Amino acid sequence: MTDNGTAPHGAVLGGTAPPDGPLVELRGAGKSYGNIRALHGVDLQVRPGRVTCVLGDNGAGKSTLIKIISGLHQHTEGEFLVDGRPVRFGTPREALDLGIAAVYQDLATVPLMPVWRNFFLGSELTVGPWPIRRLDIARMKETADRELRHMGIVLDDLEQPIGTLSGGQRQCVAIARAVHFGARVLILDEPTAALGVKQSGVVLKYIAAARDRGLGVVFITHNPHHAYMVGDHFSVLRLGTLELSADRSEIGLEELTHHMAGGTELAALKHELAQVRGVDVEEMPEKEDLSAPVANSSEGNS
Numbered sequence: 273m274t275d276n277g278t279a280p281h282g283a284v285l286g287g288t289a290p291p292d293g294p295l296v297e298l299r300g301a302g303k304s305y306g307n308i309r310a311l312h313g314v315d316l317q318v319r320p321g322r323v324t325c326v327l328g329d330n331g332a333g334k335s336t337l338i339k340i341i342s343g344l345h346q347h348t349e350g351e352f353l354v355d356g357r358p359v360r361f362g363t364p365r366e367a368l369d370l371g372i373a374a375v376y377q378d379l380a381t382v383p384l385m386p387v388w389r390n391f392f393l394g395s396e397l398t399v400g401p402w403p404i405r406r407l408d409i410a411r412m413k414e415t416a417d418r419e420l421r422h423m424g425i426v427l428d429d430l431e432q433p434i435g436t437l438s439g440g441q442r443q444c445v446a447i448a449r450a451v452h453f454g455a456r457v458l459i460l461d462e463p464t465a466a467l468g469v470k471q472s473g474v475v476l477k478y479i480a481a482a483r484d485r486g487l488g489v490v491f492i493t494h495n496p497h498h499a500y501m502v503g504d505h506f507s508v509l510r511l512g513t514l515e516l517s518a519d520r521s522e523i524g525l526e527e528l529t530h531h532m533a534g535g536t537e538l539a540a541l542k543h544e545l546a547q548v549r550g551v552d553v554e555e556m557p558e559k560e561d562l563s564a565p566v567a568n569s570s571e572g573n574s
C-alpha cells in the first residue's frame with residue numbers, strides 16, 4: 273500500500289479487521305449537545321475500497337457525525353465500532369492511531385512553508401543520533417514527491433509555499449499525506465464546497481484514487497452530483513436523522529438530487545413566488561439545481 277518505513281501509524285495497516293467487515297460502523301448512534309439533539313439513530317458503515325457519501329442540508333448533522341468518527345466528539349447514544357470492536361475516542365489522536373484521518377475544510381497547513389514541509393508537518397523525518405539529530409530534508413522531499421506522484425499529483429516544484437497552490441491542489445496534498453501516514457479511513461468534510469467546477473473535478477479524482485488504494489472514504493457534501501460521481505453508498509441526513517441510506521445500485525442521481533433538494537419545499541416556494549410580480553416561476557427548476565456540473569463527468573468515476 274504505502275511506504276510504511278516512515279509511517280508512524282503504519283502498524284495499524286496489518287489490521288485485525290475481519291475480512292470484508294466494515295472498518296467503521298455506527299449503530300443507532302446519536303449525539304446531544306446539552307438539550308440539543310444534533311444526531312439520532314444513525315446507522316452507517318465504512319468499508320475498504322468504497323466511498324460512503326454523507327449528504328444533507330446545513331444543520332443536518334453531517335459535521336457532528338464525522339466529529340464522532342474522528343474522535344473530536346463522543347457519541348451519547350448507540351454504538352460506534354472500529355474493526356468490529358466498540359470504541360469511544362478521547363482525542364483525534366486515538367482515532368488516528370486506528371488509521372482514521374479527517375481532512376477539514378480549513379486545512380491545517382502553514383501557507384508560507386514549502387509543500388514538502390507541510391506534507392511532514394508534525395511528523396518530520398530526522399537523521400543522525402541525538403544531540404546532533406537534524407531534519408532529513410532530502411528524504412522528506414523525495415518521499416513527498418514520490419507519494420504525491422503515486423496519487424497522480426504532479427507539482428512543478430515542492431519548494432513552493434503551499435499557500436500558492438489552488439484550494440483543490442491543497443486538498444489533494446492533504447489526501448496524499450493521510451494516505452502516506454497510514455490512514456485506512458479517510459474523512460473529507462465538504463472538500464469541494466469552496467471550489468470551482470474544474471478544481472472540484474480534480475478533488476473527486478483523488479477521492480477515487482484513495483478508494484482505489486483500498487481506503488474507506490467518507491465524503492461529506494451537499495452536492496448530489498459530486499457524490500454520485502464517486503459514491504458507492506449514499507446516506508442523506510435531515511434534521512439529525514437518516515432520511516435515506518442506499519447503495520449505488522438502489523438509487524439514481526435524479527432521485528438522490530430530489531432527496532437533497534427537498535422537492536416539496538421547492539414546490540411551495542414556487543407557489544409563493546408566483547404571487548410576486550417580476551418573478552418568472554416558469555423559469556424556475558422543478559427541483560433545486562444544486563449542480564456545479566463537473567467538466568469531465570467521467571473523471572471521478574474511473
Ligand SMILES: Nc1ncnc2c1ncn2[C@@H]1O[C@H](COP(=O)(O)OP(=O)(O)O)[C@@H](O)[C@H]1O
Nearest residue numbers: 305308310328329330331332333334335336337
Ligand atoms: N458544539 C455544538 N453545540 C451545540 N449545538 C451544536 C454544536 N455543534 C452543532 N450543533 C447543532 O447540531 C446540529 C447539527 O449541526 P452540524 O453537525 O454542524 O450540521 P451540518 O454539518 O450538517 O451543517 C445543528 O442544529 C447545530 O446547531
Ligand SMILES: [Mg+2]
Nearest residue numbers: 331334335336
Ligand atoms: Mg458541517
